[in-house]
Amino acid sequence: MPFTRKAYRAAILHSIADPAEVGIEASYEYFEDGLLVVENGQISAIGHATELLATLPADIEITHYQDALITPGLIDTHIHLPQTGMVGAYGEQLLDWLNTYTFPCESQFADKAHADEVADIFIKELLRNGTTTALVFGSVHPQSVNSFFEAAQQLDLRMIAGKVMMDRNAPDYLTDTAESSYVESKALIERWHGKGRLHYAVTPRFAPTSTPEQLTLAGQLLGEYPDLYMQTHISENLKEVEWVKELFPERKGYLDVYDHYQLLGERSVFAHGVHLCDDECARLAETGSAIAFCPTSNFFLGSGLFNLPMAEKHKLNVGLGTDVGGGTSFSLLQTLNEAYKVMQLQGARLSPFKSLYLATLGGARALRLEDKIGTLHAGTDADFLVLDYNATPLLSYRLKQANNIAETLFVLMTLGDDRTVLQTYAAGKLVHQR
Template sequence: MNLTSATSSPQDCQAYRASILHFTADPAFEERAHAWHEDGLLIVREGRVLAAGDYAVLRASVPEGVSIEDHRGRLIVPGFIDTHIHYPQTDMIASPAPGLLPWLETYTFPTERKFLDEEHAAEVARFFLDELLRCGTTTAMVYCTVHPSSVNAFFAESEKRNLRMVAGKILMDRNCPEFLRDTAEGGIRESEELIKKWHNNGRQLYAITPRFAPTSTEKQLRLAGELAREYPDTFLQTHVAENTDEVAWVKSLFPESRSYLDVYDHYGMMRPRAMYAHCIWLDDADRRRMRETASAASICPTSNLFLGSGLFDFAKADAMQVPMALATDVGGGTSFSMLQTMNEVYKVARLGGTYLPALRMFHMATLGGARSMQLEGTIGNFAPGAEADFVMLDPKATPLLARRTGRCESLEELLFAFALLGDDRAVASTYSAGRQVHARAGQQA
């Protein structure tokens, strides 16, 4: 097998020897859904995957002059994908409140007010991205604030690091403080300007972002749907059916709609690349509509537990084959770590009567996220030509993790130990487009 080309040079290529895991399908529905190479080799050229497979098969294909980095004893997986997170809420994570709506009023809105200042926004964006990379997250769907300055600051910092990020300005023209209120026309105009500036600019992608139905007038929602149709390859992100008080509020504001989700459907917001956070209080008609439109559910277990919102119903979502992915939802969520988020989603599922194997949780955090975002082939696994975003996990990162993984007798046991016992310390290093962008203290930079 010869993977070299006339244009390759040692400077273009890197090769990493370690155990390698990635997914080719959803293990919830297909038996042979993953590729596992206990002694594996990942070859990267010009920031993209050239090949991933068994070391014994691929080692002769490493271009001449390229040194193979030996990381045996570690596990390489695709970079984690967080499908719902608020970067302006970094500084208010772990803020006490009796529920979602008072939490928004007491902490969220005052914190977001500060992002009118682009220097402040840039400083938070730097910390936020450092934290994501420290936890092995290489792509996220990010909420900014109503201020265009917050979007510009975020994308500028992401662009410097050549990260694959999705973000957008929040749209919010009612039921919020005056200092965070835009207008129906003004919010859409600013969003379109930001689309033209940032969408597909390098690795940056734009998401049209109504905060949630109660904070947008019918006019703003209609204009947002029109913008989504005008720019069909943009993303759309919002919240739906997070808790019962919110659902009742939406019913009072939109009495003609069949359901909360139906509000968005009415305005043309259900389509591929639409990501709906939470999706707890849906019915089967809602779930069926999500499948029909390829709209995805972003599951946020730490946030849902923290705010007492409810438990995502995996059995009903699976019965309808709703596209789904995993998310931290910082700052309602209590950790940037997708490993810790796996820990919580496992427990949420068990409380609802569903058992989630570790393979499925890792799929949700990698290829599942990419598929739900319509980005399979770009990120999410090690298919040839995919962008080389990946993480090295260390099974000896903590004494307890080392003791447990030293007794693992299967891949499932190893992954389950990472999911239930792992956190940012288990991430030895993180790579974006083939370049190392984080190394744990004491690791090679």
């Protein structure tokens, strides 16, 4: 492979720590006139342009952006590929919404042509919105995952996905069996896990749609392949929490179901967690598990408000999730707009730097990938974005009134969306140009 070295000059900002642990000022690095140097798909240097330019060869290609901000690529820790076609579906809460909209939509993914078409649309939407890594639910069909990984591999994206395991409490046309889910998941793991920048996630949909036999085999897969991911849902909706108690009366609570089947661990990500208690947060933190905070979806489906301060108290890893199609936008900027409101409704603050952390380094830590993505440190993958301060007339006017990077960042997160993302780079390659 030929050696490539390029540099990008603009304002540059990245999270380097959790503001809840180190304070806001020590949580980020900002270069008002910064330079990012990329060599062979990785970042080789970051710093003040005036200092770095002198160290570079005279013939290096430098792209200079005016009125723009370079940040790490955004990380979506919870999203559903097969729900792309039903995003913005009217009028239901979680359990009715699944039966009315989700299951019929997911049934189409047995068809390769359909799965290929949606995978293409889905990845383009992620990149248009500046999302360079996502933890993705497929459908129950292996084809949904094959199509997604084929498309992601062509662009050398760092993506994680898994086939849904679901052997009860769903329509007959959409269930597998404990045994078939194990066999099909294993085949997908052998084909895709660790190939390029791709990773596999064992994916029981949620406790009510898996028998004890299926959950046992999900745990067995995690034991057989030590660096696999596990993704599922937890405590999203009060009726769902009650249903789990009825289905698993022998367990202490919802989290204890997953704990019993050995599904907690350092690469386990539980979506929502709106109705978790203190003890459950402590247990998640103790096992190194993470929560995907999905504010847009929690509002849209009327599920409730995630208690981020409680998670912080327990030092629980938290990432951000759009949860498309329960969430109504692929944009993590828009998701942060909603996250701010979730905190406001609980009498708490969400600083713009904590928001940046959740969408980048926090997500990377939730996925145990902070050595590769989530920051712009030298040695990490060159997954980054260029955000345009003049993306819309209102944004342009409003940012001219901003006095510092904190205000600029907050405005980008409240007024910004896919139009704000001028360019998206993955492994040093331009994968989206507005």
